[in-house]
Amino acid sequence: MFARRTLITASVALAATLAACSPAPQNSGVSTPDASTPPATQSATTSASASPTTSSSAVTTPSSNESGTPTANASGTASTSASGSESAQPSAQTQPEQGTNHIASAKAYAYPAKDVHDWLLNGKESPTYPKGKKIVFITMDDGPNTSTTARNLDTFKKAGVHATFYNVGLSLGNPKVQELMKRQYAEGHAVAVHSNSHDYSFLYPGRHCNPANVAKDFDALNAKMKNILGPGWSSNTFRYPGGHMSWKDMAPCDAVLAKKGVYWLDWNAGTNDAVPKRSQPKNPETMMQAVMQTAGDKNVVVLLSHDANGKEMTVKTMPKIIDYFKSKGYEFGIIGG
Numbered sequence: 001m002f003a004r005r006t007l008i009t010a011s012v013a014l015a016a017t018l019a020a021c022s023p024a025p026q027n028s029g030v031s032t033p034d035a036s037t038p039p040a041t042q043s044a045t046t047s048a049s050a051s052p053t054t055s056s057s058a059v060t061t062p063s064s065n066e067s068g069t070p071t072a073n074a075s076g077t078a079s080t081s082a083s084g085s086e087s088a089q090p091s092a093q094t095q096p097e098q099g100t101n102h103i104a105s106a107k108a109y110a111y112p113a114k115d116v117h118d119w120l121l122n123g124k125e126s127p128t129y130p131k132g133k134k135i136v137f138i139t140m141d142d143g144p145n146t147s148t149t150a151r152n153l154d155t156f157k158k159a160g161v162h163a164t165f166y167n168v169g170l171s172l173g174n175p176k177v178q179e180l181m182k183r184q185y186a187e188g189h190a191v192a193v194h195s196n197s198h199d200y201s202f203l204y205p206g207r208h209c210n211p212a213n214v215a216k217d218f219d220a221l222n223a224k225m226k227n228i229l230g231p232g233w234s235s236n237t238f239r240y241p242g243g244h245m246s247w248k249d250m251a252p253c254d255a256v257l258a259k260k261g262v263y264w265l266d267w268n269a270g271t272n273d274a275v276p277k278r279s280q281p282k283n284p285e286t287m288m289q290a291v292m293q294t295a296g297d298k299n300v301v302v303l304l305s306h307d308a309n310g311k312e313m314t315v316k317t318m319p320k321i322i323d324y325f326k327s328k329g330y331e332f333g334i335i336g337g
């Protein structure tokens with residue numbers, strides 16, 4: 001029990017220092033969150049300092065997807081695979097894996113959200129912790145958008161690897177953005193729920209997590225995504241805007257998610273592309289340093305990165321990030337479920 005708590009504390013401390021996508025804790029040296037970071041409509045009231053209740057100790061960390069390709073099938077609408085064919089069946093590759101956040105062909109590299117959640121919290125103490133192999137989960141928050149998403153997808157496709165997209169709902173009324181989300185799905189990525197509103201003041205009034213609002217927010221985006229991706233799509237992984245580690249009174253919110261069978265996921269490494277602007281990497285080399293330093297030699301790396309307007313350095317560096325993890329022998333997993 002104590003060991004678990006220690007690991008969680010260590011995880012929180014590390015995650016808080018990474019601070020990407022999140023308001024930074026006081027005294028962390030990471031200072032205030034970059035409220036200007038996407039989504040563009042994100043509340044600008046997010047600059048309040050976070051104050052995780054944990055100590056800042058312990059760095060003993062729990063080691064714990066081309067343009068022009070068809071966007072069809074994500075919604076169950078078929079693309080005929082051969083001209084002249086009378087059948088309009090979706091190809092086996094792009095059929096939804098029913099009840100999951102990915103298509104059938106992605107099953108080979110999808111790991112249950114339940115397991116990844118446990119790995120982040122308990123590290124090697126988790127009974128399912130991968131031993132003898134290394135897995136990196138590249139997570140892309142705050143998309144899709146018409147600026148960066150297609151380019152990131154091109155990068156993943158070219159490299160032959162896949163990511164987990166924690167999407168937001170604010171732009172999903174735009175048919176072009178809807179097509180980009182279908183493309184995420186059709187190209188074998190995990191398409192998961194991040195936040196419909198991404199509004200800290202709604203989700204965490206006074207910095208305290210509001211379970212009713214978190215549930216409403218999750219349900220709203222889940223419904224939108226299902227409407228766009230089709231009834232076969234479902235996702236049981238969720239990322240708290242700002243990160244679980246940044247807010248107070250999370251237990252009631254966690255309980256609401258648990259009741260839905262949903263596992264929240266933070267991260268244990270990052271690109272630092274959403275820390276305060278002055279601290280963000282200014283070139284691919286410094287972004288790579290951030291990635292290498294935070295990933296260390298963990299067997300399981302959950303890398304926080306952003307697919308958002310303005311995240312040009314991330315777009316530019318992503319091929320290097322992928323090459324790095326390939327060179328270190330990592331398998332590229334997605335957070336399924």
Ligand SMILES: [Zn+2]
Nearest residue numbers: 021141142241
């Ligand atoms: Zn976010």
